[in-house]
Amino acid sequence: MARGGQGLARVAVVVRAGAAPMWWLGVAAAGIGVAVPGITGRRIGVLAGAALFILVMVAVALPRRKRYATLARGAARAGRNDVLQDRAVTARNWRRGHRWWLALAFLAALGSALAVPAAGGMVLAGAGAGLWLKAAWLGRRERAVEELLWVRVDWLDRRGGNPAGKPVRAYRSTGIAAGDATPGGRRRKPAAALV
Structure with a gap:
């Protein structure tokens, strides 16, 4: 790393890193769970799972917005020597750090199907x-605001961390075209080749 620079990870990419594994593991667990009659029966399990899906989705999507907004308002411009971490590296670090948690959540969702079919998987998918x-x-x-938000990598813990957690004191910002991810953390599509 260049002298005086910091490693920076995209805030939106850190947030988004767990979305795909939780969604697909949840869908798989719910699909397998539907095959088990369970104690409550399939119909009640699916209806309960749908309600829990919505509750968990809202409970994950809404909290800490004020904290994110406060950190975003105070974001300082990234320095010339700061190193912007690739989207794939940020996502991989988060997923590696949380792999055991994801595996346990999947197994718990499967196990819950014995009582309430599909509900556990729908909870995981809702997250x-x-x-x-x-x-x-x-x-x-x-x-x-036409600015991308970044967080210092050393303020995230070894598991990829929470980009709005206590150790995070401020964000950095760059122009909208910096890095390899779009606003919101999606992979940036390569520009079409000129003929």
């Missing part, structure tokens, strides 16, 4: 959907 919604909200903020 993934909530993270997508939170990343999309961050993306709208980034587009509105």
